[in-house]
Amino acid sequence: MDLSPIAVPPTLSRLEELLPAPPARILEAGCGRGALAAALAGRGYEVVGVDRDADMVAAAKERGVHVLHADVRDVTGEYDVVLFTRSLHHADDLDGILAHAASLAPGGLVVLEEFAWERVDRAAAHFLHDTRALLVAAGLLHADVPADDPLDAWVAGHDFLLRGSVLLDGLRRLGAEPTVVDTAVLWRLVDGRGGTWDGPADRIADVLAGVRAAEERRLAAGLLPPVGLLASVRL
Numbered sequence: 001m002d003l004s005p006i007a008v009p010p011t012l013s014r015l016e017e018l019l020p021a022p023p024a025r026i027l028e029a030g031c032g033r034g035a036l037a038a039a040l041a042g043r044g045y046e047v048v049g050v051d052r053d054a055d056m057v058a059a060a061k062e063r064g065v066h067v068l069h070a071d072v073r074d075v076t077g078e079y080d081v082v083l084f085t086r087s088l089h090h091a092d093d094l095d096g097i098l099a100h101a102a103s104l105a106p107g108g109l110v111v112l113e114e115f116a117w118e119r120v121d122r123a124a125a126h127f128l129h130d131t132r133a134l135l136v137a138a139g140l141l142h143a144d145v146p147a148d149d150p151l152d153a154w155v156a157g158h159d160f161l162l163r164g165s166v167l168l169d170g171l172r173r174l175g176a177e178p179t180v181v182d183t184a185v186l187w188r189l190v191d192g193r194g195g196t197w198d199g200p201a202d203r204i205a206d207v208l209a210g211v212r213a214a215e216e217r218r219l220a221a222g223l224l225p226p227v228g229l230l231a232s233v234r235l
Helices: 004-015 034-042 052-060 093-106 122-137 150-158 166-172 201-220
Strands: 023-029 047-051 068-071 081-085 109-115 178-181 228-234
Touching: 004 081, 004 201, 023 034, 023 093, 034 047, 047 052, 047 081, 052 068, 052 109, 081 166, 093 109, 093 166, 109 166, 109 201, 122 150, 122 166
Parallel strands: 023 047, 023 081, 047 068, 081 109
Antiparallel strands: 109 228, 178 228
């Protein structure tokens, strides 16, 4: 399911406080289906997307995004901002990727939107587990609901990914202390790996917007950890 109607607006609102004014040049690394790239282009930015997945590239092109089917390390040119959107936690060469990104944006910004999976505690794991179980019971989601302890199951399913703290340390090695904004991201993860949505798209979007609002209320009250992050460094 396309989550962009509810996923893109909060990301855009946070990016607006970081990005230079249009028509600044933005390279989005790991642009996926291009929803954010298209929205940024709609705001007047000169946007180039890059993704290694051919299906994602095709979907982004359908949105009218100028997109490259490549590894970001093979991209050339000069940009004002290099933006990584939930793609660096899979990095096989974090320092090499970030160093190349920095070379593409001299005097500009490197920005990443990510999740720090290691911040998930028992409360967050149970929030995810119980929300997923309710959506499955309601027939809106087809997904596995592990019978194991929710926190143990979460750690076992994510400990091969780079930690958020590792990603932030990588940004620091570019030579500056990153600016970090904590964000809600658990709502994006309730479908788990391989989960599929079933039902009217507008109903599912409304349900997920409600889950996001519930997560944000708990974040504000200190009942859940901030698992999402938006970090940037000026070069």
